[in-house]
Amino acid sequence: MVNKATIYDELGVSRVINAAGTKTRIGGSLIRPEAVEAMSRAAESFVRLSDLQVRASELISEVTGAEAGYVGSGAAACMTLAAAAAIAGNDLGAMSRLPNTEGIPDEIVMPRTHRNGYDHAFRAAGARIVDVGNNDNYLGTGANSTELWEIANAITEDTVAVGYMQKVYSTPLLEEVVEIAHEHDVPVIVDAAAEVPPRENLSTFIDAGADMVVFSGGKAIRGPQTTGILAGKHEYIRSAALQHLDMHVAESVWEPPTELFDKADLDGVPRQGIGRSLKVGKEEIVGLIAALQSFIEEDQDTLNKEWESRLDIIDNELANLVGVTTRREPGGKLMVAPETYVEIDPETATLDTIELVGSLRKENPRIFVGSDDLLEGGFTINPMCLTDEETEYVTKRIRSYLE
Structure with missing residues (x-):
């Protein structure tokens, strides 16, 4: 849960909500x-x-x-x-x-x-x-x-x-x-x-x-x-x-x-x-x-449905934002799971991609999205390491910057 205290809160270290996928720099994945x-x-x-x-x-x-x-x-x-x-x-x-x-x-x-x-x-x-x-x-x-x-x-x-x-x-x-x-x-x-x-x-x-x-x-x-x-x-x-x-x-x-x-x-x-x-x-x-x-x-079909349902939440929450377009990227290329690719037009949006991604990382808890395409004006949201509640939280925080 987003508001549940973690060991990192007790240690005084900002925890991360992981919308980037299984990245080593933010801890990989959650151990079964x-x-x-x-x-x-x-x-x-x-x-x-x-x-x-x-x-x-x-x-x-x-x-x-x-x-x-x-x-x-x-x-x-x-x-x-x-x-x-x-x-x-x-x-x-x-x-x-x-x-x-x-x-x-x-x-x-x-x-x-x-x-x-x-x-x-x-x-x-x-x-x-x-x-x-x-x-x-x-x-x-x-x-x-x-x-x-x-x-x-x-x-x-x-x-x-x-x-x-x-x-x-x-x-x-x-x-x-x-x-x-x-x-x-x-x-x-x-x-x-x-x-x-x-x-x-x-x-x-x-x-x-x-x-x-x-x-x-x-x-x-x-x-x-x-x-x-x-x-x-x-x-x-x-x-x-x-x-x-x-x-x-x-x-x-x-x-x-x-x-x-x-x-x-x-x-x-x-x-x-x-x-x-x-x-x-x-x-x-x-x-x-x-x-x-x-x-x-593991039932991979069930897991795929969970991932797709989280991307549905993301796509719905980010729809109709000025200067923002989204598209669903299927899994299997760079990531094993499907992702939502978010592209920001700096001419019409309230801020550009680099400002947004950087601001999300400075929050508490920090929010990490996929940043491989920053220079092209886009970022990705990966559902692999998110809960449904975290998915909703991430999209609401993104909306708060772009509305």
Whole structure:
């Protein structure tokens, strides 16, 4: 409820009404109640984290179709672990040196239009990104931004992986990129952090042949915000685990779960790997397991109807305002849920988009709307993280500035 006191009020910190969607900077999403309960119970006792990761791996494998899975401290952490696995493999010496990659292959080839701020996670493991292609699609020249031959031509003896940023408009097609990469014995890492729902996407990219796929655990899955899912081939999950789990242990009593890796295949106990700073707690792993189980059982049609009904409230409340136009944007492009796009004509409206969005953020509680299109004079309202009451409150506050 909008007027209900929260822990943030008690702490003297302005809380946020989230009309922007699952944005990390304002807390991601709301953890499912069943996940919160599971996390509370997990905090009551101890467990060997490697055993817990095995159980998580079984569930991730079941829902994605991947050979194995792993829980990291967010999608970005899983991208770093994926890159580290592609670079180091089973080489304990390489693991101990990362992110220093001197003398070993470390290049990840990516289409230029897939480059984004989040691929810093690859570079954090020591990878060097080699981007190919150009921006012809964006410029409208009629040519493709990246041709398959450009990816093939960029793969050399220093290439450890091909990186792929999954969106509905991503080109070339993933299946075609996988075919090229596998012809050169190179794995494909897919960043699909925000690509669920639909639930089917949990398996879509594995079915397309990707070797490692990364999902956020804290967006629509609604697990802890500090969780991510790495699904993929067993050899890469094994390497990620070796570089992530606590390895401060005497070899004589080290008996890791064989489902993750076989001690007999290793020269010894790895040093603390690059994943040490990315550790995830027992509570988060359990919370992610509970959230993922609930997510795959969720009735998506019912959820879609809830989202659409909230957008009906928004559209009705913002109708007939001078200088304001709205349109319904279907889900599936940049966001998984449908949104209302609001455009403001600064010549006829009482204030422009930047003033409005900035003013909303200064209120108490703060109101965050989608701000990716500010320079084009528009903003979005996303229903994913709103209640019906909050939806009405947000639209009334917007009207108060525009009437």
